Amino acid sequence: MTLYKNIVILTGAGISAESGLDTFRDKGGIWEKYDLMDLATPEAFARNPELVHEFYNIRRAEVKKVDPNAAHYALARLEEKHQGNVAVITQNVDSLHERAGSRNLMHMHGELNKARCMTCGHVNIWLDDLLRTSICPSCNKSGNLRPHIVWFGEIPFHIEEINDRLSACDLFISIGTSGSVYPAAGFVQAAQNFGAETVELNLEPSDGTNLFSIAHYGKATEIVPEYVATLIRQD
Ligand code: NAD
Numbered sequence: 765m766t767l768y769k770n771i772v773i774l775t776g777a778g779i780s781a782e783s784g785l786d787t788f789r790d791k792g793g794i795w796e797k798y799d800l801m802d803l804a805t806p807e808a809f810a811r812n813p814e815l816v817h818e819f820y821n822i823r824r825a826e827v828k829k830v831d832p833n834a835a836h837y838a839l840a841r842l843e844e845k846h847q848g849n850v851a852v853i854t855q856n857v858d859s860l861h862e863r864a865g866s867r868n869l870m871h872m873h874g875e876l877n878k879a880r881c882m883t884c885g886h887v888n889i890w891l892d893d894l895l896r897t898s899i900c901p902s903c904n905k906s907g908n909l910r911p912h913i914v915w916f917g918e919i920p921f922h923i924e925e926i927n928d929r930l931s932a933c934d935l936f937i938s939i940g941t942s943g944s945v946y947p948a949a950g951f952v953q954a955a956q957n958f959g960a961e962t963v964e965l966n967l968e969p970s971d972g973t974n975l976f977s978i979a980h981y982g983k984a985t986e987i988v989p990e991y992v993a994t995l996i997r998q999d
Contacts, residue, residue: 767998769848772933776855778940782985783830804915813896820911821893824876832864835988840865842992847999851929870922878912930954937963943970
């Protein structure tokens with residue numbers, strides 16, 4: 765008999781740090797090098813689409829060069845071995861969870877390797893550079909593709925399904941996120957209100973650390989596989 769029927773896992777930039785991708789708030793992170801208001805808002809894209817495309821083209825190229833790490837693989841192993849349900853909600857726009865094998869996965873802030881057409885609404889797989897002149901493979905119009913990324917001021921994806929998952933979960937695990945951007949930062953409180961056990965796995969205490977009943981601090985590649993192994997042993 766499994767201890768947990770429904771496990772929900774929230775991940776952030778910290779899980780991909782040891783794969784070689786920058787986090788946002790840590791020293792040397794992405795947002796120290798770029799000004800957020802020039803890049804990650806709909807207004808910034810309307811003002812200077814070339815600059816925004818260039819930023820995401822660089823990030824898309826970076827993701828191609830890196831591989832999933834032991835923490836991503838551990839979560840895929842948990843989904844495969846656990847007797848109950850395991851869902852991963854990621855704030856990350858990289859593709860490392862799916863490349864490691866996670867299947868029950870929601871990209872709440874979008875995906876770097878997709879482009880959305882603002883004319884026909886179609887979401888296209890996009891692995892190379894996206895340009896202002898790129899043509900939508902669905903409607904053949906040019907000039908209207910944007911990164912399939914949730915920018916500041918926009919509503920995250922999958923919110924309804926996420927709320928359903930949180931209301932049914934009995935174990936909520938937060939990994940590698942600073943807990944400073946809503947709505948994701950509020951998921952731990954929601955899960956706790958629904959009676960779930962709450963676990964934080966992070967390099968250091970996050971902003972919402974007091975809301976977790978269990979916490980392990982250290983590198984994701986060490987603490988995530990260790991914690992997952994204890995869950996699988998309990999099954
Ligand atoms: P973050 O950079 O805010 O936090 C990363 C967390 O990972 C930190 O708590 C850090 O201690 C931890 N960490 C770093 N290395 C680690 C490792 N090796 N192992 C385990 N943990 C490690 O990233 P986030 O929490 O994913 O950010 C949330 C969202 O915020 C992002 O998806 C992004 O869309 C958005 N964002 C917001 C702003 C803003 O200014 N409002 C700026 C940038 C991004």
